[in-house]
Amino acid sequence: MTDQRFNPLAADKRWQARWSESRVFEADDASSKPRSYVLEMFPYPSGRIHMGHVRNYTMGDVLARFRRMQGFEVLHPMGWDAFGMPAENAAMEKKVHPGEWTRANIAAMRSQLKTLGFAFDWSRELATCEPNYYGQEQALFIDLFEGGLVYRKESAVNWDPVDMTVLANEQVIDGKGWRSGAPVEKRKLSQWFLKITDFAEDLLAGLGELKAWPDKVRLMQENWIGKSQGLQFHFALAEPQDDIATVEVFSTRPDTIFGASFVALAADHPLTQKLASQNAALAAFAEECKAGGTTAAELETMEKKGFDTGLTVTHPLDPDWQLPVYVANFVLMDYGTGAVFGVPAHDQRDLDFARKYDLPVKRVVSDGEEADALFAGDEAYTGPGKVVNSAFLDGMTIEDAQKAVIARADTEGWGKAQTTWRLRDWGVSRQRYWGTPIPIIHCDGCGPVPVPKDQLPVVLPEDIDFETPGNPLERHPTWKHVDCPKCGKAARRETDTLDTFVDSSWYFLRFASQPDDRPFDPEVVKQWLPVTQYIGGVEHAILHLLYARFWTRALASIGKLDFAEPFESLFTQGMVTHETYSIKHFSMAGPLDDDGQPIAQITYYPPDEIERNKDGAFLIEGGKELNIGRIEKMSKSKKNVIDPDPIIEQYGADAVRFFMLSDSPPERDLPWSEAGIEGSWRFVQRLWRLFISVAEAADAPAAEDKPLNRKLHQTIAGVADDIEALSFNKAVAKIFELVNLIEKSAPSADRNDAIRTLARIVAPMVPHIAEEAWALLGESDLIADAPWPKVQESLLVEDEVTIAVQVRGKLRDTLTTAKGSSKDQLEALALASEKVQRSLDGAEIKKVIVVPDRLVNIVI
């Protein structure tokens, strides 16, 4: 007799070994089948997988397995985004080499992933920290360098004083380092940049083609690229300052040019600096501006401040009109030209500024009601309207006036149409050890020289000191001392390493093709790319996804690839969340507020230390009641993290996978609960009981069960659609409905067939029990290799339908009738209903709406 319970402990391991031995999930480059590349964002090897990984990879796995069953040659790889700061922190704290730490973490996480039975092609596993990966990355870097897409410039960079490294703009959040949280300082350093701005227009336009990306992500990238079109022009200084005779400004609103009342310069504008060198008060003001914070709260409350330089400029359209020149704290040097002209009536910042310094406020756009030049109030008008009080522009729409001003500036030579981008070039230099060495040698005679490709990879030295802060490569006694590859004289190796986002900008290419002697074979890459379905967290909506799009385009532009977009379809999944449990307490020994009263201290408790029931949450030890906080992202600080390992051990991989797919739509957050995983466990056992019932009662009556058959085929079709749309929660619901019906159905040959088919329907989600069942049912091949069941189309249509009968839009009755009944028949049936007659109560019928096979609505 077969075991009455499914035992995942034994089964999981057995099937995982079978899959591995038979190499079923290894993708074949030479296959003649249609291709499908299913990719989940590869993890950073922090040491342990978390529930977010489990959810992410389960989704990808279901799709990958499903596509295999549908006859695709599937590439579903896994690897490690293995460079980065945490390894160096570990080196400093635990005195372990970053490589050793990272490789141990990879080994631990790999075996964790294997316990979940993911259908990965492990033969293509890669880690970005290994020379065979980063050496090829160096080759690509040199290609881009030679293609003119890499340059070096001295620039003010974001310096993280804690991590002691440069950060990209994208890595500065609210003026703080994205990793360390330390306030970022400005420093001048020579840095390597990638010309992502060359592709700004392209990256923006390409978003329009990414139909299978979430709108949200496309919008975020669009905003990040930040295209603004307008007029760039110059004002002539009334008194030129040495070599500076004009002030260049950019505006998206040239239509308001007659509303100008001042010109404002950034604190670090060249003219400001020139003036400040002769004016201590201005120098002090400029310093003050630079010291200003950049956090949301500070910007919200920061006052608009200015410093009158005493200079004036001439209005380009009126030689008799002089405008004062201020230095203002709200003008940014790194956007546009670092100078603006202020139009107070139609820009809120300008208005705040003008009111404060008592400058003229002139209306030049009418909202249709008021048109006089005097503008009252403290709220700028930025809406649509006609231009007024503006000489030759009067009466024009805003759009026409913009064109007219641009045309005039162009003819008269004082300005021209200009597009300005928010996007900056990508600074990729990092003063860190644990990253890809930048393959450049600095020679006093030849300048920066790329390392010859036959000398790649430039390998990181192993003997490294982490005792002192800063870049260990810089301090290494010998590593940087090399001869110039060009002239042979003594030279210095670049000691900066590449931003780790470079590593993740092309790993999907290397998965598709990984020859030893070059980064990838374009012919093989072409067969797999673009990635059919990419799945990951929305936190990568800008950084990683924009860089990867850029890198792919950059390679295409130098002829290394012949496609521009790496990810055809993108899905951003929600987080796994959990309730928090805490106690608030006050203590005079703790921190006090301004009045000397203790500030509330909150202590969080992990879920495994509490007993949760309908009355609340209680500490297991002592029974103290805890405050149940809101459901939020699992985090160490809130102690609401559930470690997947013990859960997998207790319930098996299938129950965990199934829970990850149930209930919540995949793009939304999934609240983890003990009850939820229990439910999935029970479902796995229900499946098992069905499977053994067939195995043990093969001699079922040869009877037909049409309703069950119908449901089966509707489920085959429905689940396929849902998986294809990644609507796993809906697929799960359909499977439940089928299982409920099978359980209720009397034994029959059809019932047995339904159960055999059920094994294949659930195989992508719960592959271990599906394999076990497949073997139990007498199959010798793997269910992983079985085809997705074929839908019998004729069974999808019902031959009876339920018609809703409404009176004045309110449901009064339902009636069952043959599908395809005529409108007259339906109307007659509806009117014959006793309930309808009661509801009509003799009222006169004005109209009857009949939707065939759907409803009848009687209007009175």
Added chain:
RNA sequence: GCGGACGUGGCGAAAUGGUAGACGCAGCAGACUUAAAAUCUGCUAUCCGAAAUGGGUGUGCGGGUUCGAGUCCCGCCGUCCGCACCA
């Protein structure tokens, strides 16, 4: 401030403009059992009603379009996310 998403039972959620609450969780009642676990059966939006194969109400709030609105439109409120002195 700008941009976006979302708001449905005790909870997670379904619902091409056409029977709101499928499916799951939790809960309640019952069966089996010496007992428990497991399993099975039934009920479970809400109000009125003893009950009905009775009626009312109901998808954040207020309007509108429509024979018919959770779904479309307008205006609020709330929650979450992204960007942020971007000229």
